[in-house]
Amino acid sequence: MRDTQLVMYDEDYRRILGVVQRLVRDANAKGIFVVDRNGQLIAEAGEMRGIDTTSLASLTAGCIAATGGLAKLVGEDDFPVHFHQGQRDNLHITLVSHRIILVVVFDDRSSLGLVRLRVKKAGAELAKVFEDIQKKTERASAKGGGTPFSEITDDDIDNLFSV
Amino acid sequence: MSFINYSSREINCKIVYYGPGLCGKTTNLQWIYNKTNPDLKGKMISLATETERTLFFDFLPLALGEIRGFKTRFHLYTVPGQVFYDASRKLILKGVDGVVFVADSQIERMEANVESVENLRLNLAEQGYSMDQTPCVVQYNKRDLPNAAPLDEMRSLLNPTGLPDFEACATDGKGVFETLKAVARSVLRDLKQMSG
DSSP states (O other): OOOOOEEEOHHHHHHHHHHHHHHHHHTTOSEEEEEETTSOEEEEEESOTTOOHHHHHHHHHHHHHHHHHHHHHTTOSOOOEEEEEOSSOEEEEEEETTTEEEEEEEOTTSOHHHHHHHHHHHHHHHHHHHHHHHHHHHHHHHTTOSSGGGTOOHHHHHHHTOO | OOEEETTTTEEEEEEEEEOSTTSSHHHHHHHHHHHSOGGGBOOOEEEEOTTSOEEEEEEEEEEEEEETTEEEEEEEEEOOOSGGGHHHHHHHHTTOSEEEEEEEOBGGGHHHHHHHHHHHHHHHHHTTOOTTTSOEEEEEEOTTSTTBOOHHHHHHHHOTTOOOEEEOBTTTTBTHHHHHHHHHHHHHHHHHHHTO
16 A cells, blocks of 8 residues: 655645744744655744755654664664754754654754753644644545646646656 | 645655665766756755765755646655665655666676565565556666676566666766656656546
8 A cells, every 4th residue: 555645735834834933932943844754844934044954854854764763673663752962953853643753953042841842732733733634635535636636637747858 | 655735836756766786876866966957956965884885875856847837846865775774775665656776787786686676576565565556667777888788688587567667877877867757757647647
């Protein structure tokens, strides 16, 4: 059975963004990134403009995948919370609902305790949003539509490669 | 597993380059990176050992254009080819939308090719995928070398079901973009088919 694809509509994005923008304020974070477990960036908030978010998303997913593999080796299902301490900035990474990765970048304006506390609440909210997205995707998929591919023709695909 | 983002109007897909050690997976990505317009690509990441062997993966984000107002973005990954990195290969295959199997044409690497294609089949099956159902193309790389095996022999060993296949020499780019276009097209057609 192939994984179901993730389809995010504008209203879903706004809900996610609402959660992470609030988390930036509540946790005094520099930046927040929501990443799909397969390495796709879903949303971001905070002051970290100009950072290479595509690389960040891919490397975060790789990190979660590698430690997930380690977890299984020692008989755990996953290691859902990671903390990386740097000289100036720190990373707090949480796996939400086995599918979404919440990355919080923070410095000495915040603390690990505060971030952990705020992430717990935001993680639960995000889990609900992604549960709703999943249900919506499954409903649309059962009806045989709900993605741009219902409208796209073979010619559209061929034209992409015609140049 | 593709990600369709209506908010940014993007379709994101994941393609994995698979194959035995030193077959040219990273060289494929390097060629694509070097020859692609800077506006269409992101930074290429290589998690490699000190001797430049792939340790975990290479990663290259690439935009291929628009379909009906949706930007199509492909994330290209390579796996580490060496036999003992199997745990890492399994992780990288998760959520894959399409696979390029890069075979090394040198006759003495045929056993490694067969072992790798079998490993791909097993690792896909472990995640509930099959090579027949997953968009897959085969690239016979290093065709320029004097010790390259005959193409027919490679086809019968590595591609008995007749997947789209290409001859290549990744160091000078021959066949690299043809392979990429074929797998990308195959992924998009598969997504279209899945959408009903």
